[in-house]
Amino acid sequence: MQLSSQQIASFAAICEALSDEDDSLKREVLSHAGNRWSLGILYILGTQGTLRHADLRRAMPGITQRMLTRTLRQLERDGLIGRFDHQQKFPHPRVDYSLTALGEGMLMNMLPLWRWIIDNAGEFRAARRRAMPTAE
Amino acid sequence: MQLSSQQIASFAAICEALSDEDDSLKREVLSHAGNRWSLGILYILGTQGTLRHADLRRAMPGITQRMLTRTLRQLERDGLIGRFDHQQKFPHPRVDYSLTALGEGMLMNMLPLWRWIIDNAGEFRAARRRAMPTAE
């Protein structure tokens, strides 16, 4: 085995980026992938379109209000989602969120990985069992 | 915009997996993506083949011995890399590591995302500047 020639073509850029200690930005963006809620939010916005804060909360079972706001802020800061405050107070405040073009790209590039993990969940469980035969 | 039909095809599985609170395993696997060193190790092993502990350490500038061992253990636990202890003490201990088929799959599915992040680094920087015009 080894990487395909297409994958190998990425060598220079990736190698440089991985060893670039100062450029933490790329790693911070990548960290959205491992984040507890980011993928879910991007995914919901990608499939449902524009949603309000409360809609998102309903769409993400288990998320707390604090984590929703915090995650939205992080995604907004990196340009992955857009936040539109309608500046209205009555009858209710209204703020809604949607994917930006950048966010769509992120989602598109994360879905294959997530799908692969789902498809191979059995493999991971087996590996875990092999690793710790007794517990769990 | 919206997801392509191909992407949409993942809807059911992804939606289920995202809302499956109990199955933390998938999220733990996904967390390798956001991990500080995991991608680098998978990448080095994918491009260089089998390497010893000390080789990996040299190949990953900035990693400490502790983090290398810890990350290797995590990757091994999830079946992404294989650890081969030659059981030799003299002249030196010898343990080497290599990607498993599962690890190759993980790497293959992570590279496009990483490449995309590299290619769009400018966009992220711009978004950050827009988000905090003053600082940094």
Place this chain on the structure above:
DNA sequence: CTGCATCCTACTGGATACTG
């Protein structure tokens, strides 16, 4: 060479209560 033990800091995720 490989790897463990110790100690430390910062951040993540969360529970809860409060505000306009």
Place this chain on the structure above:
DNA sequence: CAGTATCCAGTAGGATGCAG
């Protein structure tokens, strides 16, 4: 409805030293 403020536990990442 949208969001902030507190407080808290657990973990990630790291510095350093020791061991077989």
